[in-house]
Amino acid sequence: xxxxxxxxxxxxxxxxxxxxxxxxxxxxxxxxxxxxxxxxxxxxxxxxxxxxxxxxxxxxxxxxxxxxxxxxxxxxxxxxxxxxxxxxxxxxxxxxxxxxxxxxxxxxxxxxxxxxxxxxxxxxxxxxxxxxxxxxxxxxxxxxxxxxxxxxxxxxxxxxxxxxxxxxxxxxxxxxxxxxxxxxxxxxxxxxxxxxxxxxxxx
Amino acid sequence: xxxxxxxxxxxxxxxxxxxxxxxxxxxxxxxxxxxxxxxxxxxxxxxxxxxxxxxxxxxxxxxxxxxxxxxxxxxxxxxxxxxxxxxxxxxxxxxxxxxxxxxxxxxxxxxxxxxxxxxxxxxxxxxxxxxxxxxxxxxxxxxxxxxxxxxxxxxxxxxxxxxxxxxxxxxxxxxxxxxxxxxxxxxxxxxxxxxxx
Numbered sequence: 001x002x003x004x005x006x007x008x009x010x011x012x013x014x015x016x017x018x019x020x021x022x023x024x025x026x027x028x029x030x031x032x033x034x035x036x037x038x039x040x041x042x043x044x045x046x047x048x049x050x051x052x053x054x055x056x057x058x059x060x061x062x063x064x065x066x067x068x069x070x071x072x073x074x075x076x077x078x079x080x081x082x083x084x085x086x087x088x089x090x091x092x093x094x095x096x097x098x099x100x101x102x103x104x105x106x107x108x109x110x111x112x113x114x115x116x117x118x119x120x121x122x123x124x125x126x127x128x129x130x131x132x133x134x135x136x137x138x139x140x141x142x143x144x145x146x147x148x149x150x151x152x153x154x155x156x157x158x159x160x161x162x163x164x165x166x167x168x169x170x171x172x173x174x175x176x177x178x179x180x181x182x183x184x185x186x187x188x189x190x191x192x193x194x195x196x197x198x199x200x201x202x203x
Numbered sequence: 204x205x206x207x208x209x210x211x212x213x214x215x216x217x218x219x220x221x222x223x224x225x226x227x228x229x230x231x232x233x234x235x236x237x238x239x240x241x242x243x244x245x246x247x248x249x250x251x252x253x254x255x256x257x258x259x260x261x262x263x264x265x266x267x268x269x270x271x272x273x274x275x276x277x278x279x280x281x282x283x284x285x286x287x288x289x290x291x292x293x294x295x296x297x298x299x300x301x302x303x304x305x306x307x308x309x310x311x312x313x314x315x316x317x318x319x320x321x322x323x324x325x326x327x328x329x330x331x332x333x334x335x336x337x338x339x340x341x342x343x344x345x346x347x348x349x350x351x352x353x354x355x356x357x358x359x360x361x362x363x364x365x366x367x368x369x370x371x372x373x374x375x376x377x378x379x380x381x382x383x384x385x386x387x388x389x390x391x392x393x394x395x396x397x398x399x400x
Contacts, residue, residue, distance in 0.1 A: 035320050069210045073217045080221035084228050091232035094239045101317060155321065173321040173368075 009128055013135030020143035021192040025111040030144060031181040033103050037160045040148030042096045044141030046089065046104055050081045051113050052133045059121040059129035074117045075108070082107045112140060150184050151175045243314065244298070248272055248283040251300025251310050255280060261396050267383055269390070271398045272300070279303055279398040284387055285314070288379030291371040293317040295326065299380055301341070305388050311336035311380070316372075323372030332373065335363045344381045347373055 004012075019025045029047070033039045057077050065073050086104045089097040097104070107113065116136055121129040152158055155175030157165035165171075174180045204212075249255045252272030262269040266287040272280045281303055287296040295316045300309035313327045325331040339345070340360050348358055349365040358364060365373045390396050 065213055066206060066210050068206070069214050072214060076214075076217050076221055080224055083225055087228055087232040087236070091235035091239065094236075094243070098315070171321075176321040177319065 006128070006131055009131045010135040013132065013137070013139035014142065015139070017136075018139040018143060018192075019112045019115075019136055020140060020147075021189065022196075023112075023115075024189075025115055026140065027185075028106060029103050029110060030147065031178065031185060033100055034144055034148035034151055034181060034184075035155065035176040036099070037145060037148045037152050038096070039099050040144035041141065042089070042093070042100060043103060044137070044144045046085045046100075047107055047110060047112070047140055048134075048137035049085050050078060050107050050110075051116060051137050052130060053081045054078045054113055055116060055121040055129040055133035056126065058117045059124060059126045062122045070122065071114075071118075074114060074122075078113050078117070079108045112136060147181070147184055147188060150188075151180055155180060244270075244285065247285075247298035247312050247314055248300075250312055251298050252281040252283050253300075253309065255283075258283065259398060261398065262390055267386060269387055269396060271396070273398065281309060282387065282396065284383050286379050286383040287315075288375055288382075290316060290375040291318055291323050291369070295372070295375055295379070297376060297379070299336075299383065301384070301387075305384060305391060306340065306342050308336055308339040308341050308380075310338075311376075313376075318369070318372045322366070323369040325366045325369060326372050326376055331366055332364070332376075339363075341384055344384075345377055347377055 013019065015022070017023060020027075020030050026047075029043050033043045054074070054077050058074060082105060085107070086097070089100070089104060116133060120132045124132070149159065152160075153164060154172045155177075157163060157169050157171050172180070175184065245258065248258045248270050249272070252258075254274050255272035256275040257273050258270045259273060260268060261271050261282075268285040270283040270285065272283055274280050282301050282305065284299040284301065285296065286299065287294050289295075293316075295318070296314040298312050298314055300311070301307060302309070311333055313333075316324065316326060318324045318326060327333070335355060335358065343361040345361050345363055347365045347370075348362040349370065351364045351367050352358060355364070363373070363377060387396070
């Protein structure tokens with residue numbers, strides 16, 4: 001493994017290895033909860049909580065876990081934090097918990113989280129794993145916010161619940177429905193590939 | 204130590220530790236979650252039976268709970284009917300407020316729904332749907348007006364505007380309201396909805 005600086009470990013999640021735009025991981029929550037920005041942000045934060053704590057635990061006990069049972073152990077650890085996040089939201093932020101519905105428990109199977117444990121936390125120090133987890137989480141939050149901003153503005157005419165479009169604007173209802181998620185994500189991924197191509201050819 | 208016993212040990216330890224952790228968190232949040240639910244119901248009762256000071260659960264079955272809204276002098280003001288019916292995506296739970304004779308609907312509020320955002324989810328929207336339920340005569344079974352009319356004045360006494368593009372969700376609420384009113388009337392006739400101080 002090539003040695004990387006701390007800042008590279010953090011920033012790679014933002015663009016170069018962005019979980020949504022570049023790795024196409026965690027598509028289920030990305031498509032499902034981005035119909036409003038507040039839901040996107042809440043999902044991003046809940047995922048951050050789970051990812052950071054799972055990375056912390058996995059990187060600190062990585063030497064104790066035999067490789068044959070590592071996936072099972074990771075899943076139990078991840079599921080524990082997901083359940084905590086779910087109950088915390090239900091207890092302290094009931095409206096958000098209601099909006100996110102079954103998608104909070106589904107963080108368990110979000111590939112980003114298991115993927116980071118397998119690809120990073122199980123091979124790196126605690127500090128580096130935390131930095132990696134924060135970077136990836138931030139990248140995920142940014143991706144969710146970009147997608148939900150597009151969908152909320154076009155689909156409801158609002159930005160974080162505040163009216164931004166005039167009364168002349170007829171909301172494109174399709175944008176808050178599942179097809180809108182695919183259309184918006186497809187266009188964003190196309191643009192992301194285009195930008196990546198350009199930066200590559202410039203190098 | 205052999206590999207298999209190490210595997211068993213690690214998995215057991217991980218399982219036991221996370222189980223213990225979850226029990227703690229579960230105990231810490233359990234009361235708060237129950238309180239949130241109760242508060243939400245109380246708020247809905249006060250909303251659909253205006254003037255409610257306290258409430259009492261008068262009847263309870265799996266998908267229907269009837270509360271009595273009571274004012275500060277201990278007089279029954281009306282009933283708040285919490286009912287659950289099958290919607291387009293999942294179950295819809297609402298709170299319906301009526302007078303003490305069950306002949307007039309005060310208003311309706313949706314407690315839980317998972318209808319399509321932008322379409323069926325408009326059942327929670329006052330302008331598109333809930334306003335038509337305000338002060339509605341319910342001596343006759345209610346029916347839907349489809350296609351929807353632009354102003355509430357054009358609706359007949361027992362008519363509710365349909366949400367354009369979400370007939371199933373509108374119908375689901377309407378049918379559950381009608382059936383729960385029938386049940387409530389029967390219960391009232393049998394003297395099961397009496398409120399005694």
